[in-house]
Amino acid sequence: MELVIFVITAIVAIIGAVAMLVSRNAVHSALFLLLNFGAIAVLYLLLQAPFLFAVQLIVYAGAIIVLFLFVVMLLGAERDEEDANPIRWQAPVAITMAVLLVGEIIWVLVRQSQDSLARVGSSDSDFGSPAQIAQALFTTHLLPFEVASFVLLTALIGVVVLHQRQS
Template sequence: MSAFFFVVLAVLIITGALVTVIASNAVHAALGLVATLVALAMTYVTLDAHFLGAVQVIVYAGAIMVLFLFVIMLLDATRPVTAHNPVGFVNELAALGGAALAGALGLIALGWRDPRPLAEGAAALRNGTPGAVGETLLTRFVLPFEAVSVLLLVAVVGSIVLVKRPVSQPSAVPEAQPIESGERAGA
């Protein structure tokens, strides 16, 4: 029965990820990411890591997605992307970069050696209890944890800078008014 739930959740995660990547509307992409994050939280719950599932929903599907949607609305990115890309070769570069990334991840996956046995790693997290997760986050992974917080702060500041457009100043020279045809005739 758990294999059935795993397959269903895997399909939900993949579908949500595809919607996130393929959607032309930024709000739809964000909602696809919410679906992916919620399905991932359900996967944690099926693995008896209830705390991690709750944190996944509260932090990522809740707070981070509210931040993403706030930035989307702030930037007025709700319109579908239809404009032609001004840089002609960016699609080719993106495909080349994606292929290089996939190759690198494949090489890493094929050459991966777990530094400690799986049972030891599972015991270290003790079913995702808050104490074990907090101890792991704030001792072994404190640098990546703080890097993510700085990255989120930079993203918010960057979105505000992008939205803040210079206010156009009225020119000292008044605009010329069009001459009506009746005014010329009377002159």
């Protein structure tokens, strides 16, 4: 059962990613990326991470994709592209090296999977619950949490400043 869900979700994720890559229209690309993010959120559920499932949907699907769509439509840049790449040899070289990279990583993974990728410990049904995440977030990782809030504030001010200078 788990395998069936995984295979279907993985296929959806890969189709979303490839369609994003080849789609000529930037709005379509953003929507295919949304499909991919949704599929990854389902995988988070399979991996006992319900909190991250919610965060993924809210932040990525809800905020980041909407921001992308806003900008694409604001700029009217849906089809702004591709009058042939000036560096002609780039595409074949890029694809060759991408295939090599996949092959290399998969080879290393398969070689390592006997020892270092084996399961550790028994699975705890409470693992990854929001309560457990909050416990770790507000005790061990309190300082990074505060720093993250500061980074968000800085980004907010940065965006405002950027757009003020423009007008």
